[in-house]
Amino acid sequence: MPTPSPARVHDFEVVSNESIAERIFSIEIAAPELARAISPGQFVNVAVPGNAMSLLRIPLSYVRADIDAGSIVMWYAVVGDGTRRLSRMKPGETSTLLGPGGRGWSVPDSTTRALLVAGGIGVPPVLCLAHELHERGIAFDVCLGSMSAKTLVGAEQFRYLGAGTVCVSTDDGTAGLCGFCTDPAADMLLAGGYDYVATCGPAPMMRKTAAAAAEAGTYCEASLERMMSCGFGACGTCNVETTEGMEGACMCGPVFDASKVVVW
């Protein structure tokens, strides 16, 4: 029998929940056991109270875990009813989550310099990885993309964690370069010096990044998003078409070897 999901049901309590950019919130939740168990690239599946017509949990990556404080931090965009309700949860409110879910990043021990390419609300798992790289003493650069300055998150944090370069691009040019972050990323990859690439963001962005990494011959991992019902391998709704067949994003991913991904 394959290994079951490491996920467990945990109670959590909201510690803080605040807007950090346009329609993007940062929530800190106390869940001590989870904080100990989770690792970068994994996710949690959160039950948000308040609408009995909407039954499923909401899958979210995390940005960092604080084992001492027993908490984790997540950043989320308000895109629909579930995330809107989440944004209204107040400190002290409680609910449950299922986690940690899935397989996170696996940066090879031999890695010397990594390139991180993150776009939109794909930043959280990549920033989480930056914490790991920082701790492991692996150098990294970042290409960060966003629609506009108003929705840009993570630049400071990447710098604080010791990123070499943090190259920002916005679609509308209101911060950094004007255009997609995949262009500087491709240039940097071609220039060489990287032995690992991690990416998360919109599907076309990840596809381009993976193609550039492949061209440069650099190992690349990508964190994929799928509609998920359970988050622990029971329902088969979160499929990713890979070169090895259909694989569930919640168990075999969300982080995949990018060269295996057939449909982004």
Added chain:
Amino acid sequence: MPTPSPARVHDFEVVSNESIAERIFSIEIAAPELARAISPGQFVNVAVPGNAMSLLRIPLSYVRADIDAGSIVMWYAVVGDGTRRLSRMKPGETSTLLGPGGRGWSVPDSTTRALLVAGGIGVPPVLCLAHELHERGIAFDVCLGSMSAKTLVGAEQFRYLGAGTVCVSTDDGTAGLCGFCTDPAADMLLAGGYDYVATCGPAPMMRKTAAAAAEAGTYCEASLERMMSCGFGACGTCNVETTEGMEGACMCGPVFDASKVVVW
């Protein structure tokens, strides 16, 4: 074309909402226009926020209206999800209601002494009528029934409004007589002196009261309860079988001439 319902959609704000007996709450809501429009025996159909799976409004009678304060008071038993959510509404919270609905009491002008027979959570519309009788200077006695002392409401208020006798019965004997309030009611009716009877409560109670009134030859009105979807005559779900055919409780009632009611 028959007369449409006098009901309109009104915004309301909770003024106070407190328990007054076991699982029975009194709520005061501000809705100035409604307070002016409503009359004893009519009801309102309240939208209770908080559960998107439960869409219908909750029909409730009212206990008294204060035109100056622009508010009405309702008493309700917590029996299911809707009334439970209502009991959690806090002062300042708002929602909407449809009202006033239906046809209330029509105490003939000639009335000199009325007997009011109310059981359980049937008290509110009857107490509301007592306010009217008090104002019109019509004498009245009350037979009040409840499961036990813990769920008894209204005795004080009836006395305060100048009731001649307030005869309390409880099923378990913890207050007043032990037994059903229909027994003293039948005795008092037989003893005579009444030219009007009003009743609201469990169906068997109303049936017995109506039978006793008929025997005594006294005109009797009863406020009936039915499952209601709309509360303004549009759906036909609130039917009462009467000697004149099926009649909707939300338009032809909730108060009916008891001698017309075939199925309670």
Added chain:
Amino acid sequence: MSAVRMAVDVGGIKMKNPVSTAAGTFGYGWQFDSLMDVSALGAITTKGCAALPWPGNPAPRMAEVPGGMMNSVGLQNPGVRGFVEQSGTYLERLAGKGTQIICQVAGHSTAEYVSALELFCELCPWAAGFELNVSCPNVAEGGIACGSTPEAAAEVVRACRRVCDRPLLVKMAPVRVDEIARAVEDAGADALTIINSIPGMSIDIETHRSRLSRPTGGLSGPLLHPIAVRMVWEAFRAVRIPIIGVGGIMTGADAAEFILAGATSVAVGMASLVDPGASLRILAELEAWADRQGVSDINELVGAFEA
């Protein structure tokens, strides 16, 4: 303001906009007159009515269920003559203001549908068309029994077609939709109303009895919506006659899904009971959506679903 043309033609019934009301959830129209501007609607469909009065079912006739409600009204109605006496003047005036009146026809048998329809045709010159309810889940004979097989439904329609030259709609049961749609189209129906409430059951687990006076009732409300949209799409691919989409419409977005799936028009049901002005809010939302799609005529969006 939006510049989208909203007028639609439902089998010969020319509606100024696609929003109408579902039979049984809008009374005879006048019940809403003090609560909203009824004449802003494209059409209203009146509660099902038979040649002679029906008492309907005993109480309780309604139970709430998660995401909807269940009713067993059982087509209580005053008979066509009573209906016309009670509501004729109002409806005639409403028709004069440009809101089309669709009268729903009930019966226990083909003969009863025909005699009700004949009366309607005679007494309601202001009616734009008639909807045959062969799908009421709450009457023992007729109703759904007449609408659950292609043969039975077609028989009713054929017989009714002979006595009526105004537009005839068929209110469809939520079963075998493509087969029945084809059968009633062949039998001469001008349009389809899809769907009627789905039979359901709700048991009080302490008393072991139905929460209605009958074992089953008809489900309405949001819980129907994805099922009804699918059935509209099935019918849209099966027939050429236009469709009125019904089932759980609470918002303009819900209505828009029906239009994309192939409905030319939509009818609001339970939403009007909860919130009497819902149909006009839905109309406004639908118009805003059509505008956002960049079309000049809402008919361009009918069936625009890309499979």
Added chain:
Amino acid sequence: MSAVRMAVDVGGIKMKNPVSTAAGTFGYGWQFDSLMDVSALGAITTKGCAALPWPGNPAPRMAEVPGGMMNSVGLQNPGVRGFVEQSGTYLERLAGKGTQIICQVAGHSTAEYVSALELFCELCPWAAGFELNVSCPNVAEGGIACGSTPEAAAEVVRACRRVCDRPLLVKMAPVRVDEIARAVEDAGADALTIINSIPGMSIDIETHRSRLSRPTGGLSGPLLHPIAVRMVWEAFRAVRIPIIGVGGIMTGADAAEFILAGATSVAVGMASLVDPGASLRILAELEAWADRQGVSDINELVGAFEA
């Protein structure tokens, strides 16, 4: 503690209690092993599996709808051999602890059902019975096409009956339930599982496309419950073989309604995805209810609905 006997017999499958899991919502059991005590369940039904592996449908395979969800997984499965390799040891051990294993059988045609079933019979001596899924709404051929008419369903059952002497269950489509129930009973089915998800549709009104990779998907969750209870009651009156009630069970009360309507056993579906331990909570609530009814054996409550 309750003194109610909870054991039930579902067409020869002896369950220590009436609570099982619905195919496709409980993986192959082991996915839940770290999240709950799976061996406390009366039975589990494994995800549908064909003779050879199926890839299932493209993403997205899931859309949330009010009161439920819609899936178009399309019976992705590793084939019976892959299934046994992957999950056989776990399931055999589970059977040893007294939880019955029902393996669900998928196919595109009668021949495919038969060959999958033959493999199952050969490779799964620990399986208590087999459930024929003739009602999957998400595969183009087979699935629901095999289960939507009495004739087609009976054909599959008859052919499967010949090659299998263990209990055979039929997972029923939510259509023509009484007719199909009778047909498959006659064809040799030992029990019925009622119902599979109802086909639905959800359209993104901005892109005009399905929110799934296919136009339609199967609906699960509370929105099904009153419909499913009604269908169980229809089947209960039509046949003598036992029924497993499925559809929107979130609480013991939901399960109790199925029992009263005539189900001998119930299966929990979507609830397990939202809350992995839901089935055990439901079992506890069901037992408490049975106790409250004053019976000594839950079988006394099967079909105890008073119409």
